[in-house]
Amino acid sequence: MDEETGYEAVRSRDARFDGEFFFAVETTGIYCRPSCPAVTPKRRNVRYYPTAAAAQGHGYRACRRCRPDAVPGSAEWNVRADVVGRAMRMIGDGVVDREGVPGLALRLGYSARQVQRQLTAEVGAGPVALARAQRAHTARLLLQTTRLPVTDIAFAAGFASVRQFNDTVRQIYARTPTSLRAEAGTRLPKPPSAPPADGPAAPLAAAPLAGVPLRLAYREPYHRPAIFDRLAAEVVAGVEELTGAPGARTYRRTLRLPHGSGIVAVDEAAAGPWLDARLHLTDLRDLTTAVQRLRRLFDLDADPRAVDERLGAVPGLAALVAARPGLRSPGAADAEECAVRAVVGRAGAARLVAELGRLLDVPCGALTHVFPEPKALAEHLPLAAAFEDGSVRLDTGADRDDAERALCAVPGVDAATAAHLRMRALGDPDVAVPGLPAPEAWRPWRSYALQHLWTDGKLTDSTWLEQP
Structure with missing residues (x-):
């Protein structure tokens, strides 16, 4: 620019x-x-x-x-498939906090020096600085929305020491952690005298009673009804539920995260250019990762004006774009779960959850399980075995072309399913699904064009949501 x-x-x-x-x-x-x-x-x-x-x-x-x-993240990192785009998505998912820069570089297939050089040249900061900025944001959020002790927040946000945490907060916000918390004042949630009727009987370990309230920002416009309709059409019993009337629905689900599990509730009703959400975690170190996965699920970092401008000029799509400005292409809260569900279908996924899913310590409404891990499914499903042995990778830093080829080599995964997973699990905005329309004029937003056709009822192919 x-x-x-x-x-x-x-x-x-x-x-x-x-x-x-x-x-x-x-x-x-x-x-x-x-x-x-x-x-x-x-x-x-x-x-x-x-x-x-x-x-x-x-x-x-x-x-x-x-x-x-x-602010919302840059839409550029969703589009780009090069090493910088992959690195930015992985840093957002917390890889540097969990595995350090060597782990990030190993996943990308580059040396740590190459990753540092390319990120600094493109985004003005290396992986350590980018992860540090993300940790500071997480810390501010916890300071201003929970009553957790400051020391607990330091380690939950990913800092190696309280001193490092204090120095970073003072440098970035020109405030001490205590001062940042004081600015929130009366906005801090008060501990309830009893658990909420629709919540767990006790808080998940290490999480505040009221959970962490979130405002998941996006660029306007955002067509909320369509994405909540899609989620409603895909709900798998035990791990998801959607309640309420259209316009005021709440989507709730369990999450499988690096350090533990979580439960999230996201509201459809609009209060501003964000989605209101509440997040309960067994380990607050998973906060950043959970937020990023929700952002991908709801496609919150997209640039809707760029998408609508392009597709709105295409004959046959113009009226659909005008009717639903800001329509998003939903992603996945868990890429491996998304893949298993695409192969076995909703009914099959519900059976797997009931038989092999991990029970929550305390059921929360209709939520009773966390979706089974690949190792629990490896004996039953070739795709899960491929995840377990590493022959298929669908993490945020995976090369999309390599992942699609690897998926097609797995028994039970055809080309249409692999393309569908490239769109949903890997967040590719420009996917052509075999057997479905994909004119060149739709590029680079073919995934969004297909969403418009599905939302308008012009696509009913069973491969769109699940295999028979």
Whole structure:
């Protein structure tokens, strides 16, 4: 982006660019999102950065008014299939916190030095700085929405020590952790005298009683009914449920996470440009990973205006785009679970959950199980065995072409199912599913075009949702 375009976005407070870049003001030492409502700075004092971590690396602190750390992620990382795009998705999923930079590099098939060099050149920060910025955001969220002790928050956010946590928070927010918490004041949830009627009889281990309230931001427009309709059509008993009337529905599900499990509830009703959610975790170290997986499930980092502009100019799609602006292409909360469900179907998935899923310590409404891990299914399903032996990878850093080829080599997975999983499990926005229409004019948003046809009832092929 050139500086003229960047400054025009800042001057007009254009929320479409939130998360696509950040601007910093030399005279104040603060960085902001483009839509920040503060007084527009003079052009000569403005500097532009592709990531919050890059702005922080140049010594700028986060604006307390616009909270630039809470913006949607850049849509670019969903589109790009190169090493930088894959690395950004993996860092978002918490790989650096769990495995360090060597683990990230190993997953990408590059040396740690190559990964550092490419990320620094493209996004202005290396993997450590990017993970640090993400940890700081997680820490602020926990400080301002829970009553957990500060020491517990430091380690839950992924910091190696309390000192590192304190130094990072002071540098990025110009506040101590205690001061950040005090700013939330009365917004902090009060411990309930009794568990909620629709919740567990006791809190999940290490989680606050009220869970962690979340506002999952997105770029407008966002067509909520269609994605909740899709989720309703795919619900698997025991691990998911959808309740309420259209327009006010709540989607709830269990999550299988690196350090434990979780339960999330996401509301359809609109209160602003975000989805309201509540997250209960057995281990708060999984917070960042859980949030990123929800963002992928609901396709919250997409650029809907770019998609609608392209598809709205295609004959046969223009009316559909006009009727549902901001229609999203849903992803998956768990890529391996998504793949198993695509192969065995909803009924088969429900049987697997009942027979092999892990029981929750305390059932929560209709939620009773966590979807079975691949090792529990390996004897029953070739695809699960392929996950277990590593011949198929569907993690956020997987190469999409390699993954599709590996899927097609697994007994019981045909080309249409592999393409479907490339779209859902790997979040590819430009997938052509064999047997379904995919004109060249739809590129690079063929996945979204197919969503429009499915939502409008023009696609009813059984391969779209599940195999017979």
